[in-house]
Amino acid sequence: MAMSVRPTLQQITQQADFLPDLAVIAERVTQASDSSEVTALLAEAACLAGADVAAFASFMQDDEFYESYRVILACDPLWCLAYENDACYMHDPWLTYARHHSEPVLAHRLPARTNKEIDVRALASEFGFVSALIVPSQAPHGLTRLGALCIGSREPDYFDDPSLWKLTFGATALAMRLHEWEVAQLRSELLQTASLTPDDLTLLRHQLAGHKSKEVARAINTTAMAVDSHWQRLNSKLGVTSRLAAVRRAAEYGLI
Amino acid sequence: MARDWLSVKKPKPNPTSADANKDGIVLRSDDGRLFYWLRATRAGLWVQRDRWRHDSRARLVQSHVFCSNAAFARWCDADTVRFDYPIVFSKLQREGRALLNGHERPTNAAADHPAG
Numbered sequence: 001m002a003m004s005v006r007p008t009l010q011q012i013t014q015q016a017d018f019l020p021d022l023a024v025i026a027e028r029v030t031q032a033s034d035s036s037e038v039t040a041l042l043a044e045a046a047c048l049a050g051a052d053v054a055a056f057a058s059f060m061q062d063d064e065f066y067e068s069y070r071v072i073l074a075c076d077p078l079w080c081l082a083y084e085n086d087a088c089y090m091h092d093p094w095l096t097y098a099r100h101h102s103e104p105v106l107a108h109r110l111p112a113r114t115n116k117e118i119d120v121r122a123l124a125s126e127f128g129f130v131s132a133l134i135v136p137s138q139a140p141h142g143l144t145r146l147g148a149l150c151i152g153s154r155e156p157d158y159f160d161d162p163s164l165w166k167l168t169f170g171a172t173a174l175a176m177r178l179h180e181w182e183v184a185q186l187r188s189e190l191l192q193t194a195s196l197t198p199d200d201l202t203l204l205r206h207q208l209a210g211h212k213s214k215e216v217a218r219a220i221n222t223t224a225m226a227v228d229s230h231w232q233r234l235n236s237k238l239g240v241t242s243r244l245a246a247v248r249r250a251a252e253y254g255l256i
Numbered sequence: 257m258a259r260d261w262l263s264v265k266k267p268k269p270n271p272t273s274a275d276a277n278k279d280g281i282v283l284r285s286d287d288g289r290l291f292y293w294l295r296a297t298r299a300g301l302w303v304q305r306d307r308w309r310h311d312s313r314a315r316l317v318q319s320h321v322f323c324s325n326a327a328f329a330r331w332c333d334a335d336t337v338r339f340d341y342p343i344v345f346s347k348l349q350r351e352g353r354a355l356l357n358g359h360e361r362p363t364n365a366a367a368d369h370p371a372g
Contacts, residue, residue, distance in 0.1 A: 035319045036295070036302035066308070068315040077320040078334045085336060087312045 009158060012050040013166040021048055022170030029177040035072060038181060043074035045174055046151055049167055053128035053152040055080075056178045059095060060186075060252050061144035063240055070182065075152070079127035088123065091116035098136035098148035104168040106159055107132035107150075130154050133164070135171045137179040145252050147182060149175035183254040190253045194237040203230055204250045207243050281351050285341045292348050296355040297321065301328060303352065307337065325356050 012018060025045045032038045038056075046054035053075035062068045069089045071080050082088075089095065093110050108131060112118045124132065129152030139145035149171055153159065159167070190196070206216045213224040213231075220227075231243055240246045250256045280295030280302075291306040300323040308315045322328040332338070332352070338345040 034295070034297065034302070035304065036297035036299045036321045039302070039319065039321045040299045062315060066313055066315050068317065070317040071319070073318060073320040077318070077322075077331050080316075080318040080320075081331070081334050081336075084307065084309075084316045084318070087309070087314070089314060089316065090312060 006155075007050055009050060009161040009167065010163045012048075013163040018048070019166060019170050023173060026170070026174040026177040029174070029181050032181060035185075038178065039072055039074055042072060042178070045171075046074055049151060049171070050153075050158070051151045052154045055150045055152075056147060056175070056182075057095065057150065058145070058147040058179065058182050059089075059099075060146075061248075062252075063249060064245060072178070075129075076127050079123065082123055082127075083120075086119070086123070088120045092120050093117045094124075094132075094134050094148060094150060097134060098138075098146055102136050102138055104133060104135040104172060106164075107134055110134070124150075124152070128152050128154055131156050131158050131160075133159050133167065133171060135168065135175040137172075137175040139179075139183075139252075143252055145183070147175060147179035149178060186252075187254040190238075190249075190255060194239075196234075196237065196255070199230070200234050200237070201250075201255060203227070203234060204247055204256050207247045208251070208256055281355075283344050283347050283351070285344045290337060290341055290344060292344070294348070294351055294355055296358055299323070301352055301356045303328075303331075305335075322352075322356065325353060328352050328356060 022045060025041050025048070029038060029041050032041060042054050042056060046052070055075055056072045058070045060068050060070075067089075071083075073080055091114065093112050094107060097105060097110050107121070107124075107129070112121050129150060132150050132152040135149040135151075137147040137149065151167075151171060202220065203216065206219065211219070213227040216227045217224045231246075235241065235243070235246050238246050238249050240249055247256070280293055283292040283294070284290065289308040289310070291304075293304040293306070295302045300321045302319065302321050304317060304319040306315065306317045320331075322331065329349075332345070332349050335345070
């Protein structure tokens with residue numbers, strides 16, 4: 001019985017439908033109604049690229065006290081448990097790269113500067129990301145929100161191929177769509193949990209534009225005292241202690 | 257073997273009774289630091305685990321779709337929070353298994369036991 005030979009990245013990307021198929025998956029992410037569909041699409045994309053595993057991680061400064069990390073896993077979920085137990089997010093060289101760069105990169109080109117970073121990399125390798133392509137996706141306007149698509153292979157040099165550009169091209173589109181989808185979920189989650197009204201959003205937009213209470217009061221035909229009172233309720237709904245923090249939160253969650 | 261993680265079933269074109277329960281089940285610890293959100297989907301058991309850690313001032317939300325009871329049980333066994341939150345964890349295992357058992361039933365089983 002003949003052994004099946006695994007196709008190389010070059011053979012996979014040479015197929016005429018490779019990029020169109022990846023584009024279709026990216027487009028379907030925008031229509032996904034829940035995270036399970038996105039997980040399936042992520043797995044489908046990794047499979048199409050001949051990879052073994054994939055994950056989409058996003059980061060955000062939630063408020064003054066907390067940072068949040070969200071991970072959609074198309075890989076062994078035990079990786080993420082170990083990642084959390086060791087607080088790897090504090091020493092993740094891939095995440096550090098995604099914070100400061102927008103270009104896709106091969107993971108082995110990122111230096112691990114500390115022992116903890118080496119451990120984080122070893123953990124990823126143990127769970128299938130022996131070689132990996134990291135595709136950052138950042139939010140505009142200097143927000144803290146960012147995403148990183150990680151596509152991994154158990155083969156050490158799987159991605160070291162001149163045809164990699166085709167994969168990075170398609171994966172960039174996919175990472176952007178995944179990030180947009182994640183933001184849409186966050187927006188919907190915050191609207192729901194904080195029960196924000198259209199008036200709340202108007203107030204947040206005024207604050208974003210730098211308007212003081214008196215200016216806002218004139219614009220919406222009320223008193224400055226009523227505006228201040230509305231702000232107290234709004235801050236309470238958002239669980240923040242200042243107008244600036246409220247605007248920051250709303251912006252991070254894509255509300256304004 | 258390595259590609260098992262990429263074998264998440266594509267959603268079937270026809271919705272099943274599992275989709276009726278769109279919002280799923282939410283389990284939370286008394287201290288509000290651990291949440292699980294479970295839902296039976298066309299692809300399998302979707303689980304979102306949301307943990308707030310005060311020590312590192314971080315919140316980690318992870319989501320995954322389990323296609324079998326074995327994969328779900330293995331994940332549960334590996335989670336160290338089961339020692340800190342035994343009651344929540346016991347509910348997680350019970351509800352997860354129940355949703356997966358429902359999902360793994362033959363498609364025509366839904367017709368035998370219509371929802372509602």
